[in-house]
Amino acid sequence: MKGLYITSLLIAFFLSSGCGHSGGGGSADDTVAALKKQKNKTDLLITDKSLEVYAKVKGAKEPLKVENKRYPRDIETTYNLLRDSKGRVLYIAEMPFSETSDWFIAYKSYFDTTGTLYSFQRINNFLNNGCTRGAAMENMVKYYDASFKVQDSTYTLTDTYKKPLEKGACKFPYNFPYQVFRTVKEYKESRGVPLSN
Numbered sequence: 001m002k003g004l005y006i007t008s009l010l011i012a013f014f015l016s017s018g019c020g021h022s023g024g025g026g027s028a029d030d031t032v033a034a035l036k037k038q039k040n041k042t043d044l045l046i047t048d049k050s051l052e053v054y055a056k057v058k059g060a061k062e063p064l065k066v067e068n069k070r071y072p073r074d075i076e077t078t079y080n081l082l083r084d085s086k087g088r089v090l091y092i093a094e095m096p097f098s099e100t101s102d103w104f105i106a107y108k109s110y111f112d113t114t115g116t117l118y119s120f121q122r123i124n125n126f127l128n129n130g131c132t133r134g135a136a137m138e139n140m141v142k143y144y145d146a147s148f149k150v151q152d153s154t155y156t157l158t159d160t161y162k163k164p165l166e167k168g169a170c171k172f173p174y175n176f177p178y179q180v181f182r183t184v185k186e187y188k189e190s191r192g193v194p195l196s197n
Helices: 002-016 026-045 184-191
Strands: 051-057 075-083 089-096 103-111 117-126 136-144 150-158
Touching: 026 089, 026 103, 026 117, 026 136, 026 150, 089 184
Parallel strands: none
Antiparallel strands: 051 075, 075 089, 089 103, 103 117, 117 136, 136 150
16 A cells, blocks of 8 residues: 555656656747747737738838739739737748749748747748759748747748658759848838838
């Protein structure tokens, strides 16, 4: 009877201390799962009607708001913004303009309600890649904690049929430098996008 009591105490101790999780990384796994859930929730809110669209044109200091899909000429970059019901920016997609249509790149930043980045996604679909007849499709996603440390990341490189491509066989002529911003405030200061009401 005494042995059963001690065994029960040990089981209770291991469960309460988190040792029952595989690999001992339960809290980190829970954090990543919560971040992925938060990103998926934001992605479900993104529609043509929910987004604010801005376009940066050549020679202009700040992006112009696009109304009713009437885009100006000489676009350099397009920005899509999603706000919550209180006007806080939750998502910004920055898309440089390709005059040749040989590539499409989107830099997607996901922010929590305090304006802190928790996920960044880079999508790059490009021709002239040397590894497939059509477009090669790169997709990279990173998840960050409050200290801006990467908690998880994924990377895929596929053809248009989602078949994996060998990275070493591909050329990447459209890998342009880009920046990941830690906060909405940093983003606004760098890009000039009107992020406040």
